[in-house]
Amino acid sequence: MHKSKRKILLFNKPHMVLSQFTDAQGRRTLKDFIDIPDVYAAGRLDQDSEGLLVLTNDGKLAHELANPIHKVSKTYWVQVEGEAHPKAIEALTNGVELKDGMTQPAQVKIIDAPQLWERNPPIRQRKHIPTQWLSITISEGRNRQVRRMTAHVGLPTLRLVRYRVGSWTIDGIENGTWLMLD
Secondary structure, three states: OOOOOOOEEEEEEOOOOOOOOOOOOOOOOHHHOOOOOOOEEOOOOOOOOEEEEEEEOOHHHHHHHHOHHHOOOEEEEEEEEOOOOHHHHHHHHHOOEEOOEEOOOOEEEEEOOOOOOOOOOOOOOOOOOOEEEEEEEEOOOOOOHHHHHHHHOOOOEEEEEEEEEOOEEOOOOOOOOEEEEO
16 A cells, blocks of 8 residues: 655635534535545634644644644734733733643734735724734644733734744735645
8 A cells, every 4th residue: 555645735714714624513614615635734723713724634744733842833913902012012922821821932023914815704893992913923822822812911812814834824825725735
């Protein structure tokens, strides 16, 4: 029996799509976008988050990308409600105490609003409360970690887009489409 060729897909996951191929509740899944057999998501991206999801048929690679012991860094573009003050940036950078323990130090910086696709539905906008974009790079991957981190410093996440996993990014991949790597 010959070993099948390794497949790696980079998928720009839309908002409100599950990071799996089946759902008993009829929600949108990867199956609605990807018709490649024997590939699976290497890690997860919450249904209400968007951006880069790596899929592969290589179990070892999937484990390396998803398991925090391997410290594969991931960068998120995060639109938060409010303005990030230096103390909030410092707290996120140093690590914050969540219910499941301290987060590892993160790389955090304020960025200009990235050029992104329209989100459906659009984020909630409040007339008198500004929003701001942050770039947050972490090498952990706890459940809803980035959202919990920003909430902890008083900056609720309105939109979260995973821009990068390891050396791969969503550059050039339209939302709802994928790219097969060689």
